[in-house]
Amino acid sequence: MSSTEKFTEELTGIQSADIEAALDPAEADGIYRDSRECAALALFKGGFGLLLSPPTPRPKKG
Amino acid sequence: MKQSGTSPLLQGAVQDLASGVVSALRSGDHARAAAVPAAADGEAGGLALAAVRVLGADALLPSTLLHTPPLPDELAVFRKAVETYPPGAGAGPTVVWSHWAMRRTLRRLDPGHADGPDEEPDTAWLEGTTWQLLTHQLAVLAALAVPGEDCGVARAAGQRPVDVARGFVRAVRRRDWRQAAGAGRWLTLLEGVPPTLGLENGLDFVELMGGQDPLVELQVRAARLTRTGAFV
Numbered sequence: 034m035s036s037t038e039k040f041t042e043e044l045t046g047i048q049s050a051d052i053e054a055a056l057d058p059a060e061a062d063g064i065y066r067d068s069r070e071c072a073a074l075a076l077f078k079g080g081f082g083l084l085l086s087p088p089t090p091r092p093k094k095g
Numbered sequence: 096m097k098q099s100g101t102s103p104l105l106q107g108a109v110q111d112l113a114s115g116v117v118s119a120l121r122s123g124d125h126a127r128a129a130a131v132p133a134a135a136d137g138e139a140g141g142l143a144l145a146a147v148r149v150l151g152a153d154a155l156l157p158s159t160l161l162h163t164p165p166l167p168d169e170l171a172v173f174r175k176a177v178e179t180y181p182p183g184a185g186a187g188p189t190v191v192w193s194h195w196a197m198r199r200t201l202r203r204l205d206p207g208h209a210d211g212p213d214e215e216p217d218t219a220w221l222e223g224t225t226w227q228l229l230t231h232q233l234a235v236l237a238a239l240a241v242p243g244e245d246c247g248v249a250r251a252a253g254q255r256p257v258d259v260a261r262g263f264v265r266a267v268r269r270r271d272w273r274q275a276a277g278a279g280r281w282l283t284l285l286e287g288v289p290p291t292l293g294l295e296n297g298l299d300f301v302e303l304m305g306g307q308d309p310l311v312e313l314q315v316r317a318a319r320l321t322r323t324g325a326f327v
Contacts, residue, residue: 051102052180055109055149057187060231063269 108146112154113309119157120316147176152196152238153313158204159241160320165204174208177201189235191216192248196239199246218247229255230262234277237314240284242321249284256287260294267297272305276314283322295322 147154155173158165165173177198182191195216201208221229229251233240239248252259259281266275279298282288298315305311 049180049183051105052145052148053183053186053190055105056151056190056193056235058235060227061269061271061274063271 104142105145105149108142109149110309112143112146112150113313116150116153116156117309117312117316120160120313120320123161144172144176144179147172148180148197150238151193152200152241153317155200155204156238156313156317159200160317170201170205173197174201174205188216188218188220189232192236192239196236196246199244215247218251221248221251226255226258226261227265229258230266230278231274233259233262233281234266234274237277237280237317240277240281240317240321242284252281253285256282256285257289259285260288260292263292263294263297267301270304272301272308272311273314275301276305276311276318280314280318280321283318 152159154176155165155169157163158169177194180194182194199213202213221232224232233248233252236248239246240252259278263275263278263282266272266278276298279294279301282292282294288294298318301311302315306315
């Protein structure tokens with residue numbers, strides 16, 4: 034086995050774990066909009082009203 | 096948005112590949128803008144192959160949606176990726192389904208290629224799951240959202256259009272553009288999506304906010320081609 038082949042195999046070995054991680058990712062953390070983007074939503078063709086509805090209330094504790 | 100646990104090198108290669116697919120979808124002629132790189136040896140070849148495996152069936156999306164036969168080199172690299180990276184023991188359902196989708200694509204575009212039985216993986220993990228998790232998983236498996244292609248995941252999505260619509264809205268509110276774009280692509284195929292969703296404008300907004308990411312752009316473009324019937 035040439036050094037290039039060996040290097041490729043090592044690289045491929047690393048990538049197998051990376052590939053599985055990329056294909057089964059955890060959900061990304063949410064980043065919520067700031068007021069400027071809310072305004073952009075309001076102006077955006079006026080046809081995406083559902084996003085502007087108020088968020089659902091948080092469940093009460095206890 | 097970066098995905099955790101994935102090497103930056105691989106992420107970059109997947110994004111480059113997705114850019115190629117977007118270009119091919121834009122041009123409408125993959126012969127002028129081949130999405131999948133021709134076979135290469137060594138480190139670059141290994142990385143390109145891994146990128147094809149991660150992008151999955153979408154690596155040949157221009158051929159699927161535009162009904163243009165893939166170039167022989169594209170097909171060879173795609174086939175090699177399928178053969179080189181089968182799901183490992185204990186792989187998650189999205190890994191298994193992604194590989195199944197690639198094999199199905201290969202069978203459709205290269206009928207001479209025989210690689211064993213076409214048994215679907217199971218969809219038990221999607222049954223009774225929350226609408227948030229359902230949307231996340233569907234977005235990861237957006238390559239399965241292809242017009243006229245039936246499979247267990249598509250049937251599971253078809254049974255819960257309202258939940259997927261809720262998930263789409265949630266993803267936009269969380270600024271998870273990849274998830275929003277993937278869910279939006281599914282919604283273009285589903286019946287019973289609430290018209291109040293405003294999917295058309297929603298997809299425009301996702302593209303506006305997240306379209307600089309080729310993986311987002313790919314999903315939005317696929318959704319539009321599906322919606323306009325350009326695949327026919």
